[in-house]
Amino acid sequence: MAEDHKGLERVTFSRGYGVCIMGIDGTWRRDCMLNAISESDAILTVEGSIQGLNLKEFFLLLSSTGLAYRRCELVRVNGAEIDVQFLQGKNKKKGSGAASPQEALMGN
Numbered sequence: 863m864a865e866d867h868k869g870l871e872r873v874t875f876s877r878g879y880g881v882c883i884m885g886i887d888g889t890w891r892r893d894c895m896l897n898a899i900s901e902s903d904a905i906l907t908v909e910g911s912i913q914g915l916n917l918k919e920f921f922l923l924l925s926s927t928g929l930a931y932r933r934c935e936l937v938r939v940n941g942a943e944i945d946v947q948f949l950q951g952k953n954k955k956k957g958s959g960a961a962s963p964q965e966a967l968m969g970n
Contacts, residue, residue, distance in 0.1 A: 872900040878907065882923040883934070890915055896924075903937070903947045912944070922946065 878895030883906070885891070892915075894906040904922060917936035924930040934946040 872898050874898040881906070883908070884921045884923055885916060886919050886921065897943070903945065905943065905945050907943050912939070919949065
């Protein structure tokens with residue numbers, strides 16, 4: 863994944879950061895540890911099984927209240943670790959919608 867986005871800064875967490883992934887329709891949810899994140903992608907360790915989950919499109923919830931989130935799609939699975947890429951909404955204007963991952967984690 864790093865090769866695809868050369869020049870983009872990725873923040874790596876030595877102990878991880880507690881987040882959740884949730885189905886677009888809200889029918890499933892899994893706790894995860896956020897290992898690394900950039901403007902366009904993230905690396906997560908999922909707690910529990912992902913077997914049978916629709917990971918074509920889902921939400922990465924960066925806050926417990928759900929106010930900071932990103933719409934994602936699965937890129938790669940390696941055991942419990944998954945790589946995801948963030949999807950851009952149609953006609954999305956810069957500055958609208960959810961906070962950037964770095965802003966959400968820093969409380970800005």
